Amino acid sequence: MSSEDDFMLEDDMSDIEFDDSMDEVFSDVDDFGAVIAEKDKLKPYEVEHKSLSVDDIRRVQTVRVQQVSAVLGLPDEQVATLLRHFKWNREKLLERYMDDPDSAVKAAGITTEDSAPPKLEVVPGFMCDICCNDDEGMDTYALPCQHRFCKDCYEYYLTQKIKDEGESRKIQCPGEKCNVVMDEKTVKLIVRDDVYQRYVTLLDRTYVDDNEHIKWCPAPNCENAVECAASLKQLQTVVPTVTCAAGHEFCFGCSLADHQPCMCALVKRWLKKCEDDSETANWLSANTKECLKCQSTIEKNGGCNHMTCRKCKYEFCWVCMGPWAEHGTSWYNCNRYEEKNSINARDAQAKSRASLERYLHYYNRFANHEQSAKLDRELYNRTEKKMAQLQANSELSWIEVQFLKAAVDVLVQARQTLKWTYAFAFYLQRNNVTEIFEDNQRDLEMAVENLSHLCEQPIDPKELSTLKQNILDKTVYVNTRKEVLLSDTAKGLKEERWTYNVEV
Ligand SMILES: [Zn+2]
Ligand SMILES: [Zn+2]
Ligand SMILES: [Zn+2]
Ligand SMILES: [Zn+2]
Ligand SMILES: [Zn+2]
Ligand SMILES: [Zn+2]
Missing domain, CATH: 1.20.120.1750 (Four Helix Bundle (Hemerythrin (Met), subunit A))
Incomplete structure (x- = not known):
């Protein structure tokens, strides 16, 4: 991979100096709204950063997924699960996958044999192992691991995971000791729309949480995030004050209100x-x-x-x-x-x-x-x-x-x-x-x-x-x-x- 097609800040960004060519890092993200502080105009106490809306965060994930699926030839939703497992570290994922595809895929909780889109089925004579229901004409579903349960049980299970436990990245199959992970398409097929929206929001959060160069704006009710080149290692030598698109100023290092010049x-x-x-x-x-x-x-x-x-x-x-x-x-x-x-x-x-x-x-x-x-x-x-x-x-x-x-x-x-x-x-x-x-x-x-x-x-x-x-x-x-x-x-x-x- 050349650095030109990198979409986001790379995971090994932390070693990059502030005054070094940050242009490269941001070159491909310019269409996602203005970079707030441009390199040439930076004052010694300013750091390069940009504000990301929820839509930006979603688009960035989609693009990163598509880039990797083009390389691996796997469906997008499987690649998304893989990337989430590897905390969006593409190099690590590709390295592990090229080395041993089976173990990489297994570790992430996906099976690649069956990549047909998920669908509900009526299976004659089926009885659900969870609720013991055996009604004729009842909708059932099975993950690629073939653990089949009635649709209602799947829905109840997923809704509880998403709504009550706030889980999204790694919701595993309800089958006993099965670690196959539910992907976005499955969740969309099974749960109500409001639950699905909640699930997507939670996924966005994990994307930000997994990325040390992105943080949510701490202002109450603000939905923006800020992407900044500063890393935790640099906090001894820089006080990274950033501003979200709504004008909220905060410290990227500790999320408190701006406290320059004190580190x-x-x-x-x-x-x-x-x-x-x-x-x-x-x-x-x-x-x-x-x-x-x-x-x-x-x-x-x-x-x-x-x-x-x-x-x-x-x-x-x-x-x-x-x-x-x-x-x-x-x-x-x-x-x-x-x-x-x-x-x-x-x-x-x-x-x-x-x-x-x-x-x-x-x-x-x-x-x-x-x-x-x-x-x-x-x-x-x-x-x-x-x-x-x-x-x-x-x-x-x-x-x-x-x-x-x-x-x-x-x-x-x-x-x-x-x-x-x-x-x-x-x-x-x-x-x-x-x-x-x-x-x-x-x-x-x-x-x-x-x-x-x-x-x-x-x-x-x-x-x-x-x-x-x-x-x-x-x-x-x-x-x-x-x-x-x-x-x-x-x-x-x-x-x-x-x-x-x-x-x-
Ligand atoms: Zn059931
Ligand atoms: Zn299973
Ligand atoms: Zn804000
Ligand atoms: Zn701070
Ligand atoms: Zn007096
Ligand atoms: Zn005085």
Whole structure:
């Protein structure tokens, strides 16, 4: 077989490098809808992938079956059973079959002697061994193994397997100790149409489950799957965020929501740690804090962390409670953890206090971005109503007021990235390359807080065009900073530039 007629990603795909010629792999599947990220346009943190609909998955199976039946000269439904047995590994199937056809066929549970299409028969004087019915004119059926039972027994058996047990790939003959597998044509002949549809759906699922390069979109009620070249072996060097055709973004490695730039193994560790330490951390999701200067209560009702006390006008950072003045300059240090305390810690108690302090530094920022993203979104929902009024009372068109929605979308995404930079940083071994990472983190954070602050400004229709331009500029800037950060961390992963303080 030449690689040109390969229809899908080959099973030995896992060794292919991302930047190597992925064209070959996808060359023949282009007619199945657009490849979402094309090679030439890929950014360092993007992976090539494509969304597959249920129809695509069915078509791909049909084509793969036909390719093999052309080689083996067997009926399609038998080849389908063979391929399913060999987990769609065509090379393995062909090798085994060429080597010893009888054993390959037997292992898969098919018999090739009788390849006539399945049919129901009335057999005079027949009594069903399962239900002992011997009615004249009763429909009966026998698989190629010649285990004949009445049609009702076959139907009851199959329906139970499909509906109750969710089986599809390997439903064996009900005859005692018989391992002949029922194929699609037999199932279609015997069961009701709704049961057959269920059976086909289950078969599609096994196709996806058996293929390490295809995963279902984890979004509830989404029927798309995504095909991606990333393999489990590569998860140390790449964070494969993919998007299905319905726009759901998820990690191909672990099926969680996008968590770039933090690699899957660290995400798992971090979430476990947060769960275990949830009481120690005791992070207050409360939306109020006291002003350090005048002790009056300050409420946070947007995502922006640049706070101003209503009473005394003191401007401070919600995260570290430090004066905001330092946050807008190169002095900005809010994201960086000062390791001093842990270095000086001598006794066990001081050490454990320092390690808790370190964890809380990262955890608070992680949790804060998560909450801020929610608040940004809520604030937008309130603003949206205002925008609708604005639109009704002025010349503004619907399109013209969309800039705010776009800004909030970018903001929420950037906060998600920032959130995971803190989990990533928690496991990073400090050295000269982490400085660059922290600088990028700081720059993105500053850009995000500035945009967030602007989005909270009251909307004055007279000033709208200035505000709009300002927000548009800041939105572009946030995206630029995010790209810089993600590109650098992705390159670092690939070059194995990062060292971790845990085993990964
Ligand atoms: Zn029966
Ligand atoms: Zn049998
Ligand atoms: Zn989806
Ligand atoms: Zn992941
Ligand atoms: Zn105050
Ligand atoms: Zn701060």
